[in-house]
Amino acid sequence: IPAISQYKYDYNWVTGFYYVEGLKRQILDFRSDTLQVKDQLLPFAFSNTNSCISDENGNLLLYFNGCDIANGRHEILENGSGFNAGIPGDFECPKNYGYPGPYQSALILPQPESENIYYVFYMRYDNSPTSIEVSLLHAKVDMTYDQGTGIVLYKDKQVSSDSVVTMGKITAVRHANNKDWWIILFGKGQTNEYKRILFSKDTLMSLPND
Numbered sequence: 499i500p501a502i503s504q505y506k507y508d509y510n511w512v513t514g515f516y517y518v519e520g521l522k523r524q525i526l527d528f529r530s531d532t533l534q535v536k537d538q539l540l541p542f543a544f545s546n547t548n549s550c551i552s553d554e555n556g557n558l559l560l561y562f563n564g565c566d567i568a569n570g571r572h573e574i575l576e577n578g579s580g581f582n583a584g585i586p587g588d589f590e591c592p593k594n595y596g597y598p599g600p601y602q603s604a605l606i607l608p609q610p611e612s613e614n615i616y617y618v619f620y621m622r623y624d625n626s627p628t629s630i631e632v633s634l635l636h637a638k639v640d641m642t643y644d645q646g647t648g649i650v651l652y653k654d655k656q657v658s659s660d661s662v663v664t665m666g667k668i669t670a671v672r673h674a675n676n677k678d679w680w681i682i683l684f685g686k687g688q689t690n691e692y693k694r695i696l697f698s699k700d701t702l703m704s705l706p707n708d
Contacts, residue, residue, distance in 0.1 A: 564597025600666030
C-alpha cells in the first residue's frame with residue numbers, strides 16, 4: 499500500500515458560515531468509523547474561502563478562511579491575520595466573516611520533507627474599472643513556534659497572476675515520487691487548459707499549461 503494512503507490530512511472539516519460571537523460551529527471529524535459532528539467555538543467564520551488540514555494522526559492542525567488562520571486549539575496564529583490585503587479583504591475581513599473569494603480557492607499543504615512547515619495557497623481578486631484581476635498567493639507557516647501555537651512567517655506572496663489562472667478551482671495531488679506536490683488550477687478563459695505548479699522542498703515552479 500503506498501505511504502500516501504496512510505496520511506490523514508483531510509480527517510477534519512471545519513464549517514461555520516456568518517460569524518456570531520458565542521455561537522458554536524460544527525467540525526466534522528472522520529477519525530473513526532462513524533462520522534462525529536462536534537460543536538466548537540471558533541475565532542472566526544467562513545464565507546466562500548475555507549481550507550483545513552490535520553496532522554499525520556488525523557488531529558486538526560490548521561484552518562483558514564482567507565483572512566485569518568487558526569490552529570487546532572482554535573487560536574489565531576502569531577501574524578495569522580491580515581491575509582488578502584486589498585479592497586475586498588480590507589472591507590470584508592474586519593467583519594470576521596471570511597474572505598468572499600470563489601469556491602475552492604484555498605489549500606493548505608505540508609512542505610515536502612518537513613514535519614512542521616506548511617504552505618497556504620489562496621486566491622485574491624481585485625476589482626478594476628474594466629475587469630476582475632486574480633492572483634494565486636501563498637503564505638508559509640511554522641508550527642514549532644511557541645510550543646505548537648504556530649507563526650505565519652510571511653503571507654500574500656504571489657505564485658501566479660491573472661494572466662494564467664481563473665477564480666477558484668484549485669486542487670493538489672502527490673507527485674509520483676511521494677514527496678512533492680502538484681498544484682493544479684484551471685486555466686484562464688474558455689479553454690481546456692490546466693496550470694501546473696510543482697511544489698517541492700526548495701521551490702515553487704510554474705510549468706507550461708496542459
